[in-house]
Amino acid sequence: MKPIKALLFDVFGTLVDWRTSVAREVQAMAAHHGKTVDSLAFADAWRAQYQPSMEAIRTGREPFCPLDTLHRKNLDAILPQFALDGLDANARAELNLAWHRLDAWPDVPSGLARMRPSFRLAPCSNGNVSLMVDLARRNDLTWDAILGAEFARDYKPKAVVYLASAAAFDCAPAETMMVAAHTSDLIAAAALGLRTAFVARPDEYGAGGPGEARPRARVDVAVASLTELADCLANGGRGSLNLPD
């Protein structure tokens, strides 16, 4: 087995709690305009547009554009459902930056800091560079580079995103571990020869929601936090499968 040299991280859901963070931003924007809104439902509706909006790019029907652009189109699409279509372009642009102000899960800053001496670290997210930069500054995350979709000019789970990210670190796929809270992301990475770590975020969509408490396919490591992942990797990759029930 080749040693692992680099860790690539999914971000939305895996490192940051997008749902309550977006809801907070939506709530504040609505209040500022004298409106009320079911802010968690709004966050869920906005996120529901996420995967479909990337399909035109993945299939090559449209050229690559950064996720901020897709988020904005998706925002325009859902505002009428929440009776917020009165928001003007400035307010929409400001609300679109909600995705730049997401809070990390509590274990993330310290977990990444523990792994950084031993591994090259980068986000391998569908989020664009400036979004990743803002999340890193907000949550005190230190990356070696910002890789992922904008670097590869395509969207996960397309192979080029994982392969270009590993190659940018001069790492073979087998020297690279993809870390994600979504089995689908890990299946795509494993098919290319990357190692895989599942991090359980069962509350990604709220308690009782569809967040994955356990991986739905075979992975190399399954943990409940980045703290456990750091422990596990320090222990030579053996280890903790201390998953929540």
Place this chain on the structure above:
Amino acid sequence: MKPIKALLFDVFGTLVDWRTSVAREVQAMAAHHGKTVDSLAFADAWRAQYQPSMEAIRTGREPFCPLDTLHRKNLDAILPQFALDGLDANARAELNLAWHRLDAWPDVPSGLARMRPSFRLAPCSNGNVSLMVDLARRNDLTWDAILGAEFARDYKPKAVVYLASAAAFDCAPAETMMVAAHTSDLIAAAALGLRTAFVARPDEYGAGGPGEARPRARVDVAVASLTELADCLANGGRGSLNLPD
């Protein structure tokens, strides 16, 4: 005038002393193989191949490849001149990593650290991501992202390299300052609307060499170190033209 939000840095010569660092690595490799070499002449010869080697990519005759690949071709080309063509592939691959082990000029780590709270910072170098990552770890440089040639898939001074780097930070060209020790780099950036800072590195090619002590064209700021650049930007961009004679 728009406020400056991001600083993009040339690296070879501007932030790191490539010449004495490469010479040190060449010297060690030659000694390891029982050879002697004029190591500064070797560094100069290797670097002399740098600009010509990018031309086929800039003109579109060849697809983009990372600078490590060009450095390796250039190394193979010059080894016979120094009677080192007996080095095998492993030794050549190892020597090629000399460019990943360059030392920063002494003012760079502290200067960047001072500017980071106020500006998004990235290298905008022709060096590839892994090379930039290794230089950052070696010299304790904290970047927000690694931008430049590999991100843009072309080589400076092509416009796309500057423009894609500024855009990745969500910055207009006028909100972005290019920092370099070479007037040619700053002329290319200024033509696209970026602000420009010249940093004097007169000893880049050794004392009395062709390193630029003063800019050869109009720039927004001209300084002798990143310490002075940090002072100057903290002072609203006014400031120090305390250049060496």
